[in-house]
Amino acid sequence: MGYEVSTADHDVNPPQVHIPRNYNAADDLLGRNLQAGRGGKLAVCDDQGEYTYSQVAERVSRFANVLGGLDVGMEARAFVALYDTIDFPTVFLGCINAGVVPIAANTLLTTADYEFMLNDSRASVLIVSTGLLPAFQTLLSNAPYLKHVIVSGGGDSVLAAGQLRLADLMAQASPEFATAPTTADDICFWLYSSGSTGKPKGTVHIHSSLILTAELYARPVLGIVEDDVVFSAAKLFFAYGLGNGLTFPFSVGATAVLMAERPTPASVGRVLRKYQPSIFYGVPTLYAAMLASPDLPRRDELPKLRRCTSAGEALPADIGRRWQEHTGVDILDGIGSTEMLHIFLSNRPGDVRYGSTGKPVPGYEIRLVDEAGQPAARGTMGELQVNGPSAAIMYWNNREKTLATFQGPWTRCGDKYVQDEDGYFIYCGRSDDMLKVSGIYVSPFEVEAALMTHPSVLEAAVIGANDEQDLIKPKAYVVLKNGIQRTPQLVEELQAHVKTKLAPYKYPRWVEFLDELPKTATGKIQRFKLRGQRQGSFAAPGA
DSSP states (O other): OOOEEOOOOTTTSOOOEEOOSBOOHHHHHHHHHHHTTOTTSEEEEOSSOEEEHHHHHHHHHHHHHHHHHTTOOTTOEEEEEOOSSTHHHHHHHHHHHTTOEEEEOOTTOOHHHHHHHHHHHTOSEEEEEGGGHHHHHTTGGGOTTOOEEEEEOOTTOOOOTTEEEHHHHHHHSOSOOOOOOOBTTSEEEEEEOOOSSSSOOEEEEETHHHHHHIIIIIIIIIOOOTTOEEEESSOTTSHHHHIIIIIHHHHHTOEEEOOOSOOOHHHHHHHHHHHOOSEEEEOHHHHHHHHTSTTSOOGGGOTTOOEEEEOSSOOOHHHHHHHHHHHSOOEEEEEOOTTTOSOSEEOBTTBOOTTSOOEEOTTOEEEEEOTTSSBOOTTSOEEEEEEOTTOOOEETTOHHHHHHHEETTEEEEEEEEEEOTTSOEEEEEEGGGOEEETTEEEOHHHHHHHHHTSTTEEEEEEEEEEOTTSOEEEEEEEEEOTTOOOOHHHHHHHHHHHHHHSOGGGSOSEEEEOSSOOBOTTSOBOHHHHHHTTTSOOSSBOO
């Protein structure tokens, strides 16, 4: 089930990936390593052990047989709520190998979220980590389509009636499995959108999508090779993390480090020191937190680190520069989406312009469209749209939003951008977050980035709020670094600081201090939650 990639100058002629009609993504990602003689090479390290490519392939086959033994057949859907351990690639690739469609679920959601997703997807089997079982227990009796519950981890703990232990099932299953006869255009897996506004949407990807992101971004832009050890703080349930920690290393035979616990400066710092990755993938909020933390490894503690990336939200320029000064390694900021599966617009090694999202990834076409639906002129703001081969085919059971987002070959991203005279794309904000102040568009991200350059500020989020004349003005929510006092004088200082960085009309008229900003599990700031409380009292109002 192999495929061919043309050799090309990636910046001039993007590689042409020719995938045959009969194709299975899991069979490819594992089979290429076994065929290349990498069966004994380390594929995955997690909190419990180390696994070679041969061992991962055997585990995948065993789980595919587990599904067959439970009469979970091709095109059935499996709901996967697993921490980042060896069981995630085992289950995810095992499903795909069997032609079953895995639905990778955010592990930080509520019972109500999971109930919606289980019923929306009509998944017939749930594979869940022991630590996540409490969030599912009360809804299992009200999940009419669910036939099996398989539990990962937990040792010898007692399971509820009818629940099955993954380790026991795997031990009894055959290590040999004949890959299901899928095609490149078969539905392969789903990822639910983060649901930062409204109900999450089941985003449906086909078998060719995974390897396309590796061939178009991971190899030519990231420069991943077999000798790399990679660590993604972004989890595998996240489109960004799925490529980082599974598709990309498996595409070249590299080694992936998985961490089950929540990514904090302490936990991430510990993994960086222990495993010495050469590629580290983070998100802006984590980079900011690490730079402010005593747990940040010193440069001499990371001698093998050669590449860092960021996605999920735009990277403030000041964070990128400070990280580079500390580690000696640039952060390649890029933008991807659940709909496009991974990064399609990115900075490059040797061509990093902080404050920008870089240039299009080879194989993807970018355009900016103005409010009239026409191409936006260079230097003017427009809505970002992308044309590329890894786009999802639809949102499940949501034709209206499918048609609004996937318009022929173009996918609407919901982001506002400007392309500068040198061809770099500059992020302005989400379309629904943009502010119009005195009749002029103001990017909340621009104001946030200015606030972030103040030495007292850890994080910031900016929304529009009504002044006494019912006119929209910027309001900032700010998280301060440890030990900084919240005072009216600091509010005035922050306002004055922004005025030195931006046009005066863009400064925040109000500053409210918070202990933390509301975020999705993927690190995106949920500004809609801040907008929902903006009519409340304003702490420390400015002039």
